[in-house]
Amino acid sequence: MALAAVASAASAPSGAAPPAPEPLGIGDRLFPHLGNPGYDVAAYDIDLDYRGGDRPLDAVTRVDARATGVLHSLNLDFAGGTVRSVAVDGRRAAFARAGEDLVVTPRRPMLPGEPFRVTVRHTSDPRGLPGGSDSGDGGWIRTLDGLAMANQADAAHRVFPCNDHPSDKARFTFHVTxxxxxxxxxxxxxxxRERHGARTTWEYRVLHPMATELAQVSIGRSAVVRGTGPGGLPLRDVVPAADRERLAPWLARTPDQLAWMEDKTGGPYPFETYGLLIARATTGFELETQTLSLFEHRLFTTPKVPEWYVDSVMVHELAHQWFGDSVTPRTWSDLWLNEGHATWYEALYAQERGGRPLARRMRAAYAHSDTWRADGGPPAAPEPGPPGRHIGIFRPTVYDGGALVLYALREEIGAAAFERLERAWVRRHRDSVASTGDFVRLASRVAGRDLAGFLHPWLYGRHTPPMPGHPEWRSAARRAALGAKSPGNPGKPG
Known part of the structure; x- marks a missing residue:
């Protein structure tokens, strides 16, 4: 239905009455109304004015884009504030709200290939959507002393107007007062940085293309801890000022973790800087926001959390800088490429540095895999999240279930070929987007044979295939079925 609406909005004949504003989308299977047709974003320039508490921020978002078809109107995803005015190339434009879209009608149509700038003056509301919870809606999250962002999966447009789909990466500049x-x-x-009496404006620029879900802005009573990583990489951590010394031992682990990941991927860290943003907030997750991963404070301060576990979680978010941030999924169904890889390197690090055997974890994952597939779909075709909880797509089937696919592939093609594949993947698709089909094709090329027949059941099957090299591995559901058929279980159907 969204695709049909795309055609009518992008190709209305000259002189015809414009269609009524309606939410559009690019037809993503899991988020059909996210993203917008007819243009490609090159850059965002975002001004935010924070005055404390939960008051809406005054904001200006400038979207530099290029038309990919005739545009009589264009849609931006936006749901988290009030729109005050819209201009296209400096001239005021008509606008209307339609669902979680902002529909903009310029004074003249945009032609294919034409660059343009949309300027939206709006508010950005940290209180979440009406009727929603502060953390459940995503977007802005409140910390003990300010704000931070958690936009995954579909919440960036609750902070600023955008083309809120990972397939349209762009460069970002932030001006925050x-x-x-x-x-x-x-x-x-x-x-x-510029002071204006009692206020300061800070400017930051992201030097590589970034998906909207990976944007990060932190405002609070923070200490910025600087260091140096492999090859002179600038490191920058942001922590509550009062906890700087307490958290320093954890921050000191990042250079070695970076060196470990660079060794595994065969190349340097893909961005201009890296660091941890440790926030006094309750989110229930950590998040790989580009160049500045978000962590809950309690991960590092809760007694009795094993050291190896914290290390592996740090590596999980670091691995995402390659798998998910630099190489971004083309659709949300390709999420396993992010989470499966991050879980893989998390588990591999736990084995090499924490003594936690990878095979043991993968065997446990195999035992649960059929249940995960039944509950949430196979790794490359996850089921949508429950209504109002789109973060529900982040299920075990894409985490350990995705890592299990990689383990099976390594068992099938051998460790050396698997390592070549991983290195080729992040090199070939750096700063771009890629799909499950791209991964299967590259794996086949590296292995020297067509792997589609092997990988398809692992990625899309309702049941987990046999594990190469481990015929004794059984899913819990399979073991139960075999037990039910055993003569030692009278009364069960045969």
Whole structure:
């Protein structure tokens, strides 16, 4: 249905009455109304003015894009604030809200290949959507002393107007004004800082294309801890100022973890900087926001959490900088390429540095895999999240279930070929988007044989295939079925 609406919006004949504003989408299987047809975004330039508490921020978002078809109107995803005005190339444009879309009608149609800029003056509301919870909606999250962002999967458009789909990566610049006793940090590198009496404006620029879900802005009473990683990489951690010393031993682990990941992927870290944003907030997750991964404070301060576990979670988010941030999924059904790989390197690090055998974890995952597939779909075709909880797509089937696919592939083609595949994957698709089909094709090329027949059941099957090299592995459901058929279980159907 969304695809049919695309055609009518993008190709209305000259002189015809414009269609009524309606939400569009690019037809993503899991998020059909996310993304917008007819243009490609090159850059976002976002001004935010924070005055404390949960008051809406005054904001200006500039979207630089290029038309890919005739545009009589264009849609931006936006749901988290009030729109005050819209301009296209400096001229005021008509606008209307339609669902979670902002529909903009310029004074003249945009032609294919034509660059344009949309400027939206709006508010950005940290209180979430009406009727929603603060954390469940995503977007802005409240910390003990300010704000941070958690936009995955579909919440960036609750912070700023955008083309909110990972397939349309763009460069970002942030200008954030806040009281001068607060520290503002965003993804990318600092460009400048200017004081205006009791307030300060901070500017940051992301130097590589980024998906909207990976944007990060932190505002609070923070300490910025700087260091150096492999090859002179600038490191920048953002922590509650009062906990700087307490958290320092954890921050000191990042250079070695970076060196470990660079060795596994065969190349340097893909971005301009890296660091941890440790926030006093309750999210229930950690998040790989580009160049500045978000972590809950309690992960590092809760007694009795094993050291190896914290290390492996840190590596999980670090691995995402390659798998998910640099190489971004073309659709949300390709999420396993992110989470399966991050879980793979998390588990591999836990084996090499924490003494937690990878094979043991994979065998346990195999035992549960059929149940995961029944509950949430196979790794490359996950089921949608429950209504109002789109984060529900982040299920075990794409985490350990995705890592299990990689383990099976390594068993099938051998460790050396698997390592070549991983290195080729991040090199070939750096700063771009890629799909499950791309991965299958590259795996086949590296292995020297067509692997589609092997990988398809692992990626899309309702039941987990036999594990190469481990015929004794059984799923819990399979073991139960075999037990039910055993003569030692009278009364069960045969």
């Amino acid at each position: 806040a009281p001068r006793d607060l520290t503002v940090v965003a993804g990318g590198v600092p460009v400048g």
